[in-house]
Amino acid sequence: MSDSNDSMGVSRRRFLGDMAKTACGVALLGLGVGLYSRQAASLPATALRPPGALAEEDFLGACVRCGLCVRDCPFDTLRLSQLGEEVANGTPYFVAREVPCEMCPDIPCIKACPTGALDHGLTEIDDSRMGLAVVVDQESCIAFQGLRCEVCYNICPIRNEAITLELQHNTRSGKHALFIPVVHSEACTGCGKCEKACILEEAAIKVLPLHLAKGMLGKHYRLGWKEKEKAGGSLVTPDQQHEYNLPEGMRYDYEGRGLIVDEAATPTPFGDNPLDTLKRGREGL
């Protein structure tokens, strides 16, 4: 009896020991995978997701890495990350400087996605936000040197909306204009055609992921003139007008004209010519 109790004790001990070993091993594996994933999930700035891709964290939960979007991309823009690349392995991406997105109106990559990692709600390619073009280097962009280039402006599929040319005075020559490309986030899809087309050795205009490209004003900020416009009038009590203590015959115009001397009044202490004032008292010399 005691014998069998002993052997039961031993087998129970062994069982629990085995369980503990397995649990520890599996937990270690989980830790390893978890740590590796932190690294693997950090998307490099040059890797852009296909149109309609969910926010990166949601995308990595929804994309099954099947490559159907890659297969249906007619321009071979998209590719799947391979093991060892910086992009989370098996997920689709493109590099604008190599092959940009051609912005197909029927968006075949989204249609191909079986899981909705590429949002099927996106039906207008112009509404996609794969990234945002940024003129990252004004020192090398030749438009800023006063040269006519405008390649990014002309290649842009949403021409004159996503990129406009703003004229500025060329202070170097003194008589020419600079044709400065300016990107507008309300229209730019991040397709990357501008980055691909940039004539420099290294593009001066680059498509960056939105979180890198966009700033954000503090939520508490209010722009006075916009608030005034919204409210239809001033939101603060009007200023008390300052009362100047002026000599007789003089007024102060608050609308911008400043000090006004009434014509008909007594002669002023100063003449029209400032030199008269300077010379005053020196007439006898």
Add this chain to the structure above:
Amino acid sequence: MQPGQRPGSEAIAGKGWWAAHRWLLLRRAAQLSILALFLAGPWFGLWIVKGTIASSLTLDVLPLTDPYLLLQMVLTGHSPEQAALIGALIVLVFYLLVGGRVYCSWVCPVNLVTDAAAWLHQRLGIRHTAQFRRNTRYWILGLTLLLALVSGTLLWELVNPVSIVYRSLIFGVGFAWLLVLAIFLFDLFVSRRGWCSHLCPVGAFYSLLGHLSVLRVSAAARERCNDCMDCYAVCPEPQVIRPALKGAEQNTGPVIMSGNCTNCGRCIDVCSKDVFHVSTRFNNSTTSQFAHKTEVTP
């Protein structure tokens, strides 16, 4: 099996080489033709099947999605599109019919690697390798589901050798060959049949399906068994055989009911007494339908 003899040699002597390798060859043909279907597109422009084993589209109409992957996705909090749901349902029903781990032995590409390692392991006569508990895979399965739930991303897919191997064959190898080599060496030197039969969470998931599946191997003529042990020697999950083969006294039916059985059919091949047959879970009565044939001489 006589000492010094290789498993299956009696069957080869009795039935001939082809008959003693029938299921193995069918299985290899299935694995390679499924792979060929996937590769025909990128290699020859024959787009019959697009995608990978994770999710695919056949002839532009039939969606197929790995239900294990879909389960993880749901745990991340993403609600998938209809195509993925229908695809996973089709796959689920298919494996519930033909056997859960048919995925492992008839489809999965890693099986080619681990079978090769097991074969070489046996040929080289390597002994004393580490043994994991066979239920470790369920722990890892639980871990992968937990990781998906906690991280909100398909974490396991970053390292899952099954999908990486398939994807790398179709979309470009990268460093995936290192992973294949690692699994091969692991199975060869560290732990015999370590990956597929002890650790792989994909196999664990399909094992769970296998508990319910219909098509099964049955030791229908178990009275004929001459205890040669060849079936145990070739089986990747030998623990599943015993209850069915030796269960007559315990009044256990002859059908292999374990979810871990991969339905590879290798036991059918190597048995010189034709003990095993393909059957269904419903043919599990304890009285043998082959009882009247027991007198047949080999």
